[in-house]
Every structure is written in C-alpha cells, then in structure tokens.
Amino acid sequence: MVLKRVYMVILLIWCIYPLESVIPPHRYRNQNQTIARHGCNPKCGNVTVFFPFGMDDPKCYASKPFEIECRHNNNTSQGHRKPVPYLKYISLEVMYIDIQDGTVGIKNPIFHLGCGKTITGINLEGSPFVYSQNYNSFVGVGCQNAAILSSNDTILTALTACVSMCYDDLEKGNDIDISSCRGSYCCETSLPPYLSAYNISTETVEVKSNIKAECSNYLLIRAEYSNFKYVYDEYNSSYWVPILGDLKKQKDVPAVLEWEIPIHTPNNSFPEFRTDGSYNCSYTNVTSSLYSQSGWRCSCRDGFEGNPYIQEGCKFVATGDSELRDKRKTREKWAIIGVSSSLGTILLLLVLWWLNKFVRKNIEKKRKEKFFKQNGGLLLNQKLSSGEANVDKIKLFTLKDLDKATDHFNINRVLGKGGQGTVYKGMLVDGNIVAVKKFKVNGNVEEFINEFVILSQINHRNVVKLLGCCLETEIPLLVYEFIPNGNLYEYLLGQNDDLPMTWDMRLRIATEVAGALFYLHSAASQPIYHRDIKSRNILLDGKYKAKVADFGASRMVSIEATHLTTAVQGTFGYMDPEYFHTSQLTDKSDVYSFGVVLIELLTGQKPISSVKEQGLQSLASYFLLCMEENRLFDIVDARVMQEGEKEDIIVVANLARRCLQLNGRKRPTMKEVTLELESIQKLENQCNAQEQQEELELAGNEDSQFWAAYSTTSTAGQTSDSKTSTLEIMPILIK
Structure with a gap:
C-alpha cells in the first residue's frame, strides 16, 4: 500500500515538473x-x-x-x-486561421432587437465548428433589460443570461467599455459548451430608476481581445479598441470558432x-x-x-547551436528538479507513514486501555485474582476477529435482542460457528462481569458454554457456543406437523432444565440463582437438547446463606410473587419460574395470554384455577393428551402446582423436581420398551406358527431318516 502511494506521488511530481523542455515553439x-x-x-x-x-x-x-x-x-x-x-458555409468574414490551436477568427454580427422579441443567431449545426467557450462571451447592452441566450429548438431552453440596468445617463454618449461589463449599462456572461446554434432575446426588468427601459438592445457574442489572434491593419484598427462606441453604427465584432476534422x-x-x-x-x-x-x-x-x-x-526548425544548448540545459534542469523532488517526496512520505503508524498504534493502545477500564476490566481482574472466575478455557478475542466473524455486526446476522443486549451469529477463522453477545452497558458493567464470572465456573451439558470475551470495544462482547434451533418459547408456538413437540421431547426438556438448575443450586462450587428462568432463555441445540442461557441477572451466594436481598429483577409471568414482595432471592424463586415453564410444556400456551372475556391473565393463575376446578385436561395441549398417559400428565401437573406454591418453603427443591421428573421419564421409557417388546413377541408368534405349518407339510411322504424338526429350522431364521 505504501509503495503504491509513493508511486502515485512520483507520477504526480513528474506531471508538475515535466522532463521535457518548457520553451514553446x-x-x-x-x-x-x-x-x-x-x-x-x-x-x-x-x-x-x-x-x-x-x-x-x-x-x-x-x-x-x-x-x-x-x-x-x-x-x-x-x-x-x-x-x-x-467562410462560405456560414458566409462570415474570416480574420485568421490557427491550425495549431484549432481555431478560426470571424466577424460575428451584432443583433439589434426590440423588447420581448427573439431572433435566431448563426447556425453551425452539422458543421465541424462551435463557438469557443474559452475565448468568447455573451454580452447584452441596454437599460433595465435581461439578455437571454437560448437553444435553437421549439422549447427555447435558456442556456445563459445576464441583466443590465441603468441608474444615470452615460457621460460619454454611447461609448461602453466591454471589458468592464458588470451589469451597469451592459452585462457579460460565459457561453455554454458545444454551442453551435442559438436564439437571442430580451426581457424588460422592473427597477426603480429615472431611466426607462430601452427597446433597442444590442446582443452579441464576441471574443476577449487579449486572446484574439487578429493581425493589426489600418482598416480594422477599431477592433483593437475595447470601447465599442456607438453600436448602432457597428455591424459585427470579433468572435472565435473552434474546429476539428x-x-x-x-x-x-x-x-x-x-x-x-x-x-x-x-x-x-x-x-x-x-x-x-x-x-x-x-x-x-x-x-x-x-x-x-x-x-x-x-x-x-534550424534554430542554431546556442538555442539547442539552451533547450538541452532547460531539460536537464527540469530533470534534476523532478528527480530531486521525487526522491525528497518519497523520503518524506516514508517518514510520515512511520509517524502515522506509530501515532495510530499509541492511540489504539490507549483506546483499548480506556475501553478495558470502562467495560469492567479492573473489576474482572479483581474477580480473577480472588479466584471467583475460572479462565483456563476462556479465550480473549480481538475486536478484529469478532468484527470479521459477524460481517461488521451486520443486521442480517442478528439472532435476537433482549434487555441486556443483542446476539449476533458469527463464524470464526477456524470455521466454528459462534454467538456473539453485545451488551447494553450504559455505564453499568455489572451484568457483563456477572455473566462472565458465573459462566466461567459452570461446566454442564445443559448450560450454554462460554467460549471467550472481548473488552477492546466501547461495548463489551461475550462469545458463546452457537445453539442452532432457537429457544423453547418460539419452538412451542411455532411447531408444525413436520417437526412436532412430542410428549417425550417435552418430558426430556423439562428433565434437562431441572437437572441444570439442580446443578446450579447444589453441585456448582458456589450456589447460583439464575433469577430469570423462562422459555426464551432455554435454547435448543442441534439434537433439540435444552441449554439454559442468559446469566446476566444471576447471583452467586455463599453456601451458608439462605437468601440474598437484591433489587427485584425478572420477567412478568415468571417472577416469584414472594420474591417480588420481599426482595429476598432464594433458590425457590427459580423453582417457581421453572413451574411456569413446566406449565408451558404441558399446555403449549404463552405465560401471559388473553382468556375469553377475562382479558389478560397469567398462565400460572389460570392453571391453578383449572386444577382447583378439576379442569386440567381443558388446557392441556392436544398432542400431549394424544401421546401421554393421563396418569403421567397428572403427576407432572401436580409437580408444577407444587412449584407454584405462594409460600416458597412449601415448594420442592430442584433436586426433588429433577428426581421426580427422571422417575416419570424412566417409567415412560419402560412403558414404551414394554410395548415394543410385546409387538416383537406378537410378530414372533405369528412367524413360528407359519414355519410350523410349513414344516408339517414338507415332511409328509418322506422317510423317518430324512425328517427335519422345527427346532432345527429356527436357528437358521435367527441368524
């Protein structure tokens, strides 16, 4: 990149300081x-x-x-x-021909016309000539008038115009200095490019002045005298005078046409x-x-x-030895200037490039340090030094890696948005698919550090795995394993016949989530209360196994503590009423939230829904009401009723009701919930296995009867030495 820029600068310098002679011929x-x-x-x-x-x-x-x-x-x-x-083509007098510049000087007519009238000018269309934009200008002479140059078509599109006004009489009669036409008595403007045909006209302009608008205007296209290449002679000397004098007596002015073959x-x-x-x-x-x-x-x-x-x-051109030597010296001088300037510029660019790299490196370092502190880096270091976080398997990602993985955090890569931040799908350079969570910090990094510390200590198959983090950005980032099949909430509401949520799947997911919470409450190094268990925070992997996620609101407590007093936080419809009123967080708060998830699995309904004429109602309240009125099967999902045993459904429903007890002490622990669900699942599996065994035995009896009949028929008419028993045939069938 640097060499490319240097090369471009060299070309620029050589354009500024050409190595050719600058002496014009x-x-x-x-x-x-x-x-x-x-x-x-x-x-x-x-x-x-x-x-x-x-x-x-x-x-x-x-x-x-x-x-x-x-x-x-x-x-x-x-x-x-x-x-x-x-020039016979347009019948105008030629004043000079220049084949080096490709121009020809002509005498262009002056047009005299009244107010509000239009006249057609010289038409060069179809010829190799145009009015030169560089050498000519359009001039209007008169008082309180607008001079207009328009296209030579039916629309008469205005190409250029100027306005001239008069406020007092001219002292020198009709003498006008065209070189200083700035709107007083005359005006001047440039021509449009490629002008080959035109119309000219005037319009009256209303202005407060004692001088009335003149209806005898003089509109013309004329050449700048400094650029005009007309050779002086005594008969045409008036064309060298910039003062046009009485335009009524003058018929034409010099103009320049450009031409090409x-x-x-x-x-x-x-x-x-x-x-x-x-x-x-x-x-x-x-x-x-x-x-x-x-x-x-x-x-x-x-x-x-x-x-x-x-x-x-x-x-x-034989110009002589001295002139040739002067040209050669001039070329050598410019060559030395060009080469010296090029080398000096290259050296300067290299120094500037190095300084730019050095300064940007320092700025980037300070920027990363600022973000590291801002995003809780000091707090994270404190957690690491105290042993609260385990980072043996946690990787520190660079912003460059994650920016590339998420295609610059493309909106099309968004997996979901929540109260804590936005999750993006990304692919690392090694091909691994990951989920990148960008937090909404807003000056408070506690949730980010909390989730990082908690997940760094958890190693459970039903808890989403933390892969690493990035603190180099203004907003901190966490990197998780990618869970491809979305969350339980979306799957329950969006299920179809091609991929239904069977009773076995529901029972298995409930058991897996319960096991994960039992691990967090009891088996982890320190008890962890999730505080935001809901179906949206239960993800489904490629085999539709449950993964508990989103630990931003979670809290770690000491083993001796029975509760933790915190600011109330959670999701409406899942929140423990006792926690909501007392602000005392216990493990039974997660039990209540799990009970709501269990009801969702049984009913397939939203945690907050509209029930007939009663308006908005929580699913938990409606479920408990149905249980009291012995109407459980009115709200159970049709597929659950079709596939599950009524006894098992009633057992799970009673378990959910126990989880939803208003008094937290009456709720079971997650260990008890897990063991009960596992026993139900085992009983369900045994029943399924017994049914499959009975089907196999029934099929085997039918085969035995068939082969016994076949053996009796085939042995008729044979000698006793050649008879084959059914017991001798069966091993062959088994093989």
Missing part, C-alpha cells in the same frame, strides 16, 4: 513552410489560408464546411477593392495522413456532447513547424 517562423496543398492559393488578402481550409478547387479543402471564398469588398477608406476571405470525413480526403516523427494526431471532442470522440486534430512536434495536415508539412 515559435509559430510560423519558417518562411518556406508548407501552408496549402500543391497548386492551391494560400492567401486571401492579409489572411493565410491553411489546409484543411482552402479556396476554389475542392481538392484544396478537406470538405465543404472548410471552403473559403475570397471576395472583393469596398472596405477601405480610399474605396479600394480589397480581397477578404469568407470530423471522424466521418472520408479517408480519401486526407491521403497525406500517415504516421511519421514530425507531427502528432489525436482524437478530440469539440463539437459533440453525445460522444467522447467526435473528431481529431494534429499539431507539429517540438522542433518542427508548418502544417501537420499535409504530408511532410511539418519542417524541422
């Missing part, structure tokens, strides 16, 4: 240069007619638009008839065009805005002069 110094084709007249009056322009014979000009007509006008003070060149010009019109070392030709775009290349032009190379449009028309 002297035009038309060679008196023996070729101007026109052989046998063609190169002069008309004082104007030199360079090919591709020409007169008289069609072979003397490139095409019809380049034809020059030499007329004799009475335009001298003595009345002499002087030859004057005209159209691409569609037949090749036989330029038989001389062959590549040699004396001239350059290139494509141009002078007359058309629709194409990138509309024609081409040529010019003599440095050291040559003449007409590049004629074979061998560019002649070498």
Whole structure:
C-alpha cells in the first residue's frame, strides 16, 4: 500500500515538473513552410489560408464546411477593392486561421432587437465548428433589460443570461467599455459548451430608476481581445479598441470558432495522413456532447513547424547551436528538479507513514486501555485474582476477529435482542460457528462481569458454554457456543406437523432444565440463582437438547446463606410473587419460574395470554384455577393428551402446582423436581420398551406358527431318516 502511494506521488511530481523542455515553439517562423496543398492559393488578402481550409478547387479543402471564398469588398477608406476571405458555409468574414490551436477568427454580427422579441443567431449545426467557450462571451447592452441566450429548438431552453440596468445617463454618449461589463449599462456572461446554434432575446426588468427601459438592445457574442489572434491593419484598427462606441453604427465584432476534422470525413480526403516523427494526431471532442470522440486534430512536434495536415508539412526548425544548448540545459534542469523532488517526496512520505503508524498504534493502545477500564476490566481482574472466575478455557478475542466473524455486526446476522443486549451469529477463522453477545452497558458493567464470572465456573451439558470475551470495544462482547434451533418459547408456538413437540421431547426438556438448575443450586462450587428462568432463555441445540442461557441477572451466594436481598429483577409471568414482595432471592424463586415453564410444556400456551372475556391473565393463575376446578385436561395441549398417559400428565401437573406454591418453603427443591421428573421419564421409557417388546413377541408368534405349518407339510411322504424338526429350522431364521 505504501509503495503504491509513493508511486502515485512520483507520477504526480513528474506531471508538475515535466522532463521535457518548457520553451514553446515559435509559430510560423519558417518562411518556406508548407501552408496549402500543391497548386492551391494560400492567401486571401492579409489572411493565410491553411489546409484543411482552402479556396476554389475542392481538392484544396478537406470538405465543404472548410471552403473559403475570397471576395472583393469596398472596405477601405480610399474605396479600394480589397480581397477578404469568407467562410462560405456560414458566409462570415474570416480574420485568421490557427491550425495549431484549432481555431478560426470571424466577424460575428451584432443583433439589434426590440423588447420581448427573439431572433435566431448563426447556425453551425452539422458543421465541424462551435463557438469557443474559452475565448468568447455573451454580452447584452441596454437599460433595465435581461439578455437571454437560448437553444435553437421549439422549447427555447435558456442556456445563459445576464441583466443590465441603468441608474444615470452615460457621460460619454454611447461609448461602453466591454471589458468592464458588470451589469451597469451592459452585462457579460460565459457561453455554454458545444454551442453551435442559438436564439437571442430580451426581457424588460422592473427597477426603480429615472431611466426607462430601452427597446433597442444590442446582443452579441464576441471574443476577449487579449486572446484574439487578429493581425493589426489600418482598416480594422477599431477592433483593437475595447470601447465599442456607438453600436448602432457597428455591424459585427470579433468572435472565435473552434474546429476539428470530423471522424466521418472520408479517408480519401486526407491521403497525406500517415504516421511519421514530425507531427502528432489525436482524437478530440469539440463539437459533440453525445460522444467522447467526435473528431481529431494534429499539431507539429517540438522542433518542427508548418502544417501537420499535409504530408511532410511539418519542417524541422534550424534554430542554431546556442538555442539547442539552451533547450538541452532547460531539460536537464527540469530533470534534476523532478528527480530531486521525487526522491525528497518519497523520503518524506516514508517518514510520515512511520509517524502515522506509530501515532495510530499509541492511540489504539490507549483506546483499548480506556475501553478495558470502562467495560469492567479492573473489576474482572479483581474477580480473577480472588479466584471467583475460572479462565483456563476462556479465550480473549480481538475486536478484529469478532468484527470479521459477524460481517461488521451486520443486521442480517442478528439472532435476537433482549434487555441486556443483542446476539449476533458469527463464524470464526477456524470455521466454528459462534454467538456473539453485545451488551447494553450504559455505564453499568455489572451484568457483563456477572455473566462472565458465573459462566466461567459452570461446566454442564445443559448450560450454554462460554467460549471467550472481548473488552477492546466501547461495548463489551461475550462469545458463546452457537445453539442452532432457537429457544423453547418460539419452538412451542411455532411447531408444525413436520417437526412436532412430542410428549417425550417435552418430558426430556423439562428433565434437562431441572437437572441444570439442580446443578446450579447444589453441585456448582458456589450456589447460583439464575433469577430469570423462562422459555426464551432455554435454547435448543442441534439434537433439540435444552441449554439454559442468559446469566446476566444471576447471583452467586455463599453456601451458608439462605437468601440474598437484591433489587427485584425478572420477567412478568415468571417472577416469584414472594420474591417480588420481599426482595429476598432464594433458590425457590427459580423453582417457581421453572413451574411456569413446566406449565408451558404441558399446555403449549404463552405465560401471559388473553382468556375469553377475562382479558389478560397469567398462565400460572389460570392453571391453578383449572386444577382447583378439576379442569386440567381443558388446557392441556392436544398432542400431549394424544401421546401421554393421563396418569403421567397428572403427576407432572401436580409437580408444577407444587412449584407454584405462594409460600416458597412449601415448594420442592430442584433436586426433588429433577428426581421426580427422571422417575416419570424412566417409567415412560419402560412403558414404551414394554410395548415394543410385546409387538416383537406378537410378530414372533405369528412367524413360528407359519414355519410350523410349513414344516408339517414338507415332511409328509418322506422317510423317518430324512425328517427335519422345527427346532432345527429356527436357528437358521435367527441368524
């Protein structure tokens, strides 16, 4: 990347300091240069007619638009008839032809028109000529008027305009200095590009002034005098004076047309065009805005002069040894400047690159340190040093790794959003799929540190596994194993015939969640109260096994403590009423929340739902009411009723009712819940196995009867030595 930037700078410097000579060639110094084709007249009056322009014979000009007509006008003070060149295509007088710049000077008419009128100007459409935007400008002369230059079509689209106003009379009569037209008595504006045809008009402008609007306006396109290449002569000296004087007596002003050789010009019109070392030709775009290349032009190379449009028309200029030495010295000087500047710039860029890298590295280091402190890094270190967290298998991820894994935390990678943050799906460089949780810290990192410390100590097959974390960002990140089948809440509500939630699956999931909570309450190094057990926080892996997740609200308590007083936190519909009123968190709070999940598995209903005319009602309250009124099977899920034994369903329902006791002391422990669910599951499995065994025995009896009949039939008519018993056939069937 650095070398690429250095290379680009070198190119830029060489463009600024070219190694070629900067001395421009002297035009038309060679008196023996070729101007026109052989046998063609190169002069008309004082104007030199360079090919591709020409007169008289069609072979003397490139095409019809380049034809020059030499007329004799009475335009001298003595009345002499002087030859004057005209561009026959538009019948305007030619003042000069420049083949190096590709321009031709003409006398453009001044238009006199009244207020509110429109007049059509010179039409160059279809020709190789356009009004030069660089050399010309549009001028309006008059008082309280707007001069408008518009397109030459039916719509008359305005291309450019200017406004001129008068507030007092001119002291010098009608003399106007065009070079200082700034809106007072006259106005001036630039031309649009590719102007080949136009209309001009005026409109009256209302202004508070003693001078009324004039209806005799003078609108014209004229060339800047400093750029005009007209050779002075005594008969046309007025064109060098910037003061136009009385425009009523003047018919035209100088203007500049640009030209090119159209691409569609037949090749036989330029038989001389062959590549040699004396001239350059290139494509141009002078007359058309629709194409990138509309024609081409040529010019003599440095050291040559003449007409590049004629074979061998560019002649070498013998400028003398001293001038050649000066050119060579100039080239050497610019070469030294260019090379020195390039090397100096490269060195400067390398130094700046190193400084930039050094500064950015320090800024990034301080930024990471800031985020580390902000995201609880100091608190985490304290937990680690005190032995509260176990990080033997926890990996510290970099922001770069997780940013790449989640495709810059793309919204399409969002797995879910909750009160603590947003979870994204990601793929690490080793191909492992992970879940990345971005916390909503808002200045409080306790939930993040709490979940990190708790999960770092848990190692259970039914608890989501923490893989690592990242503290380099403004918002801390935790990385978990990816659980592909969503959560229990969504699966219960979105089940279908293709993948139903069977009674066996429900019983197994309930047993797995109960076992995980029993582990947290009793078997972990320190008792852990989850505090937010709900179906949304129970994830299902690839084999639809339960994984308890979201430990941001969890709390660790000492073994001796019976309860923990905290700010009430949980989810409506799952929250323990006793905890809600006393703020005393115990293991029985998780038992209550698990009882609600157990009811969800039995009924397939939401924890908060609309029940007939009663409006919103918690599922737990409605379940207990149905149990009291002996209407349990009215709310049990139809699939559960179809697949489960009524005795087992009643046992599970009674267990759920015990978990939902308002008095926490009357609720069973998670150990008791786990053992009871496991016994129900074992009994269910035994019943299923017994049914399968009975089906197999029934099928075996039918096979035995068939083969016994077959054996009796086949032994009839045989001798006693050749008889085969049924007992001898059975081992073969078993094999």
